[in-house]
Amino acid sequence: MSASYTRDRRRFGPIVATLLVAFAGMVLVDSDRAEAFDASQVAPDNAAIQWEGRSLGLEHAPNARDVGGYPTADGRWVRTGVAYRSGRLGGLTSEEWQVLRDRGVNQIIDLRNTEEKSEAPDNQPSDIAYQESDITGIPPGLDSAQLTDLLSTAHCLAPGTPVSLLTIGNATLAEGDPEDIFTAEGYLLEACYAGSLMAFRDAITTLADASTTVIFHCSAGKDRTGVLDAILLTILGVDRETVLDDFEASNAYRGAGSVQREWLEGWFQAVSLDWLSWDDFVRNGLGLSDATVAALRTRFLTDTDPLAPAGDPAPTPTATPTATPTPPTTMAGTGTTTTASPSAPSVLVGQSRRVLRVELAGRPARNLRIRLDGRRIATGVARRGTVVRIRLAKRLRPGRHVLRLRTNGTLIRVVFRVL
Known part of the structure; x- marks a missing residue:
């Protein structure tokens, strides 16, 4: 077990030990392994994944890349130059910060926990705004009842819960790598834990702001950042296979084995098991309003293929429309009640x-x-x-x-x- 896990467990106590075990893997593999990008490693038939302009080319943040350029199910594309994803930014040189400025970046969203930020602060220039959206954190100021309610939402990892490692276990347990197992379980928890969902909501709300060009990151730019990117792209209508290909591209930017496709598949499965539908997850899990979703789509979607050469007609996207989930199981009515309550639940x-x-x-x-x-x-x-x-x-x-x-x-x- 990592030293950072031991320190966190000692600091927060046994009441949050379950959460910390699940999240431990998210800070275990933090090294910024600069690798030459090889598009052939991931989705060789997906031109958008292989787009050479996706990488920001930052030596000290090798996983820094544009989130746009993908087709959507409704015949549009995700704009490029609107948002970027990355690993930690504290090691960037002044020249690399200027690369971000030249691309219009004026807002950072940091998904890391308190200890990670303390050990490796971003040290961003004063003209770039900074937002904390701690995916693994516990909001301050909670009384005991509120804390109990918050931790009750971590039921994805309850003992005996079938979803725990249901999909991703075959990949990680066979290799016997405990760090991967902790990382995999952390993905499941991010589908139900209210602290994670509130942080994702805050990040998505900032991304919908037309005045911002955002770079969001965790430590390695692959786990928490990968889930946030998957949420963003799925809300925008990018098909599931492309979202998974984009997630798996971290193996090309950071080195083989950085992520496993099954981890994100497990997260999507946990969402489908814990929420009535994708729309229910967005509206009631993340708590995003219709206005925020509309603003996000206005901000990010375009009718013109951003990757098409200048002067070429834009082809019609061929993405499979998988972003719209199967509707909830039909029921005969909503039930009756034997009490004198004003209305039935x-x-x-x-x-x-x-x-x-x-x-x-x-x-x-x-x-x-x-x-x-x-x-x-x-x-x-x-x-x-x-x-x-x-x-x-x-x-x-x-x-x-x-x-x-x-x-x-x-x-x-x-x-x-x-x-």
Whole structure:
């Protein structure tokens, strides 16, 4: 186990040990291994991945690159020169900072934790703004109840949760590399932990600001940065395979083995299991408003292929439209209640049939007790305001189900049917 993990565990205590184990791998492999870019290593048939102008050519940040140039499912393209991704920036020379200025960069988003920033600060010039969006952090000022609620959202790593290493385990466990295993589990946690989702929301909100040209980064520019880039590109409508190819390109910029494609696939799987749909994840997980999503698309999307040679007609993109997810499982109504509450709670079942999202009427859920079909559910429950999200160990079978919730001293009974 790394020294940084040991220090973090001692500082935060056992209450967050589960989170720190999961995130440990994100700071274990930090070396900036400068490699000559070889596009043939990744997606040889994807011209956008192989675009030679993608790299910023920074010796001290070899993974610094443009996030644009990709086609989208609706026939447009992601603009180039709007946002860049990178590893840590503290080692840049004055000439390399000038390269960023020449590209219009005026905003940094730092995804690292407090210790990483302290050990290797960006030392950015005063004319470039700086924002902290700590993906692995715990927001300050929380009381014990708020901290408990926050940590309850880390249920992706609850003991016995089938999603833990479900997809990515075959790749990492076979190699027996514990650092890769920690890194892989960290990806899963970033699909549900509220602290991560709030940091991603803040970063996306800044990226949607038309006045900014952003470079966002973590330590190596591949894990937390890779997830944020995947969120951005998927919201913009880039197809899944291209998003995975873009993620895997870190192996070309930083050296073979820097990332495994299965890590990001595992993150997408965790999203699909924990949220009703991609739209539910964007709206209710990340908390992004329709206005922010619209501003992001206006900022980043163009009708002209940015990689086409000047004077050439722009071809129609051929991206497979996979950004729109399968709709949630259909239900016959939203249920009934036996109490005298003003309105019945609404219940939605996710496409995996392993996630329930319950919107409660009235006050936020406190002292919550849940039974489904007579069995008590004590794990895999996350609360946020009046919304309760329940992650089941097994898929719901088609047919009639009874959900009983006792909250705030009130018993609510909901009958619903999965078709």
